[in-house]
Amino acid sequence: MNWITNFVRPKLQAFVGKKEVPENLWETCPKCSQMLLKRELENNLFVCKHCDYHFRIGAKKRFELLFGSNYILMETPKIKPDPLKFKDNKKYADRLKDAQKKNSTNDSVMVASGTLGSIKLTAAIFDFNFLGGSMGMAAGEAIIAACDHSLKNKIPLVIFSSSGGARMQEGILSLMQMPRTVIAVNSLAKSNLPFISVLTDPTTGGVSASFAMLGDIIIAEKNATIGFAGSRVIEETIKEKLPQNFQKSEYLIEKGMIDIVVHRRNLNQKVLNILEFLL
Ligand SMILES: [Zn+2]
Numbered sequence: 608m609n610w611i612t613n614f615v616r617p618k619l620q621a622f623v624g625k626k627e628v629p630e631n632l633w634e635t636c637p638k639c640s641q642m643l644l645k646r647e648l649e650n651n652l653f654v655c656k657h658c659d660y661h662f663r664i665g666a667k668k669r670f671e672l673l674f675g676s677n678y679i680l681m682e683t684p685k686i687k688p689d690p691l692k693f694k695d696n697k698k699y700a701d702r703l704k705d706a707q708k709k710n711s712t713n714d715s716v717m718v719a720s721g722t723l724g725s726i727k728l729t730a731a732i733f734d735f736n737f738l739g740g741s742m743g744m745a746a747g748e749a750i751i752a753a754c755d756h757s758l759k760n761k762i763p764l765v766i767f768s769s770s771g772g773a774r775m776q777e778g779i780l781s782l783m784q785m786p787r788t789v790i791a792v793n794s795l796a797k798s799n800l801p802f803i804s805v806l807t808d809p810t811t812g813g814v815s816a817s818f819a820m821l822g823d824i825i826i827a828e829k830n831a832t833i834g835f836a837g838s839r840v841i842e843e844t845i846k847e848k849l850p851q852n853f854q855k856s857e858y859l860i861e862k863g864m865i866d867i868v869v870h871r872r873n874l875n876q877k878v879l880n881i882l883e884f885l886l
Contacts, residue, residue: 639655659870663735666733670721673875674723678721678722680718681718681719683745691780693776715734716732716750717731717732717734729753733814740768740770741774742773742774742781743774743777744780750766750788764792765878766805767807770811772815781813804821805826807831808830810827826866826881828871829869
């Protein structure tokens with residue numbers, strides 16, 4: 608183990624006079640392996656203070672970081688769950704129920720209307736914790752509802768993506784969400800309403816291949832993985848070694864695929880500046 612476990616923790620335990628200091632006070636950075644105090648990590652917007660690694664964050668936390676308390680969650684349309692009665696080594700209906708229980712949400716996309724600075728906007732946020740942020744019918748409907756809300760209230764839309772792609776358990780019905788969401792975000796352009804797409808780690812598959820790449824401005828968080836197929840699959844197909852930072856935000860901006868790469872601490876200000884400019 609390391610010096611925190613062997614030295615700091617026993618010292619802390621002696622100091623507070625308790626037998627146990629809870630294990631879950633600490634988080635290990637996946638990039639630099641440093642131990643981070645969870646409270647400190649949260650104060651730092653879930654960014655590692657040693658190496659700037661941006662931790663993945665859930666939808667509810669993102670709403671808080673974006674709006675503070677100035678937002679109202681919207682109810683997203685109900686859909687018929689498990690239309691194909693899909694089963695692999697576990698029933699999809701059961702996977703869905705487990706994810707709903709674990710995350711206390713209906714599906715992978717949550718929608719809210721809120722105020723950033725002085726601008727009212729609709730925000731849709733993917734939660735990677737919910738079945739890998741996969742886009743099935745419920746997520747598609749949620750994105751469309753977010754677009755409708757923006758159109759009805761004549762306010763901009765910001766979508767934070769974090770997704771492994773289409774939800775395979777819903778087969779072709781999940782793939783249909785790609786054109787549906789594309790049509791929905793295009794309807795905003797026709798009404799001159801801004802749509803900002805924020806790509807967070809990871810944005811892949813059917814989400815990156817549909818509405819997420821159609822923002823009027825596409826912002827990516829630092830060092831996020833953004834792509835369609837995984838790099839190993841591509842390497843095996845084209846029989847070539849890919850660059851080390853392939854499919855990372857910094858690589859994509861060099862190639863002109865996205866517009867801005869931001870550190871999470873500057874994200875709100877950047878979104879606000881763009882919206883002020885576009886409006
Ligand atoms: Zn780190």
